Amino acid sequence: MRSSIRRKVPAEIADNRLRHLNQTLVRQVEQETEKRLLQERLLIQQSRMAAMGEMIGVIAHQWRQPLNALAVMIQNIQEAYEFGELDQGFLEDMVHRSMQQIHTMSKTIDDFGNFQRSGMPHAAFDAARAINDVLILLSGLFATHSIDVVFACKPDAEHQATIMGCRNEFKQAIFNLLKNAYDAILERRDQGELIPRGKILIEITGSAGRVVIAVSDNGGGIPAEIVDRIFDPYFSTKDQGKGSGVGLYMAKLIIENSMKGCLYANNLQGGALFTVELAAAG
Ligand SMILES: Nc1ncnc2c1ncn2[C@@H]1O[C@H](COP(=O)(O)OP(=O)(O)O)[C@@H](O)[C@H]1O
Numbered sequence: 001m002r003s004s005i006r007r008k009v010p011a012e013i014a015d016n017r018l019r020h021l022n023q024t025l026v027r028q029v030e031q032e033t034e035k036r037l038l039q040e041r042l043l044i045q046q047s048r049m050a051a052m053g054e055m056i057g058v059i060a061h062q063w064r065q066p067l068n069a070l071a072v073m074i075q076n077i078q079e080a081y082e083f084g085e086l087d088q089g090f091l092e093d094m095v096h097r098s099m100q101q102i103h104t105m106s107k108t109i110d111d112f113g114n115f116q117r118s119g120m121p122h123a124a125f126d127a128a129r130a131i132n133d134v135l136i137l138l139s140g141l142f143a144t145h146s147i148d149v150v151f152a153c154k155p156d157a158e159h160q161a162t163i164m165g166c167r168n169e170f171k172q173a174i175f176n177l178l179k180n181a182y183d184a185i186l187e188r189r190d191q192g193e194l195i196p197r198g199k200i201l202i203e204i205t206g207s208a209g210r211v212v213i214a215v216s217d218n219g220g221g222i223p224a225e226i227v228d229r230i231f232d233p234y235f236s237t238k239d240q241g242k243g244s245g246v247g248l249y250m251a252k253l254i255i256e257n258s259m260k261g262c263l264y265a266n267n268l269q270g271g272a273l274f275t276v277e278l279a280a281a282g
């Protein structure tokens with residue numbers, strides 16, 4: 001019987017094949033990485049657009065009241081003219097009051113504009129002040145829907161609440177958490193549960209070089225079956241047009257990737273608790 005003779009591959013050819021295989025693999029990995037990066041960038045871009053959409057909704061709400069007031073005043077001027085009551089005093093009063101309303105509207109746009117300026121360099125900033133800016137933007141919405149907000153910056157943390165990062169990005173992350181708390185409270189009411197007043201509590205504490213920001217609400221909490229998915233992009237339990245599913249994904253990117261902190265969720269009695277942990281700057 002003849003034993004099978006294996007043909008030996010000369011070492012040089014084997015080397016070449018190996019090298020070629022290596023190069024192909026490296027190229028494939030590079031192509032995959034590039035594809036991933038591109039997808040991630042696209043996703044971030046889309047989250048920005050979605051976030052802008054949510055914020056435009058807030059502005060529209062903030063504008064409704066001054067717009068109504070302006071409409072009433074313009075009608076008043078016309079009526080005063082028709083009844084021969086339009087004197088200089090009346091006109092001056094109306095102009096003054098109209099200008100106040102216009103100023104309010106313009107202020108909302110400035111707040112919004114400051115928000116949207118992203119890509120700013122990282123710098124140290126006060127977390128409490130940044131959160132306060134977001135609260136100002138949302139105050140009208142919360143007031144109309146009987147939602148009380150308590151913002152507690154514990155005294156021992158006050159001088160430690162300086163954090164490092166892009167202030168506008170951080171504001172965006174906090175906005176997303178607060179908007180979710182608001183959505184949860186409204187949804188709970190829509191389902192007929194009697195919660196006379198919505199409650200959102202924001203607490204800043206700090207110890208051992210860490211700043212901890214806790215945002216909790218009485219919106220009923222996160223159902224156990226979805227809790228593992230809430231940070232996934234495009235995961236939403238809200239009706240179309242109400243939720244884009246990118247708010248928490250974006251907040252996590254900002255807090256964890258950009259600011260090197262962590263963001264996680266828990267349930268409390270009657271609501272959800274989102275915790276942001278960051279290193280204190282300086
Ligand atoms: N405060 C909260 N209370 C209860 N559920 C929440 C809360 N925040 C987020 N969620 C859940 O997480 C999901 C994802 O949130 P998010 O990424 O902001 O997307 P969206 O708000 O557009 O649905 C929400 O649809 C909701 O089911």
Ligand SMILES: [Mg+2]
Nearest residue numbers: 176180247248
């Ligand atoms: Mg959201």
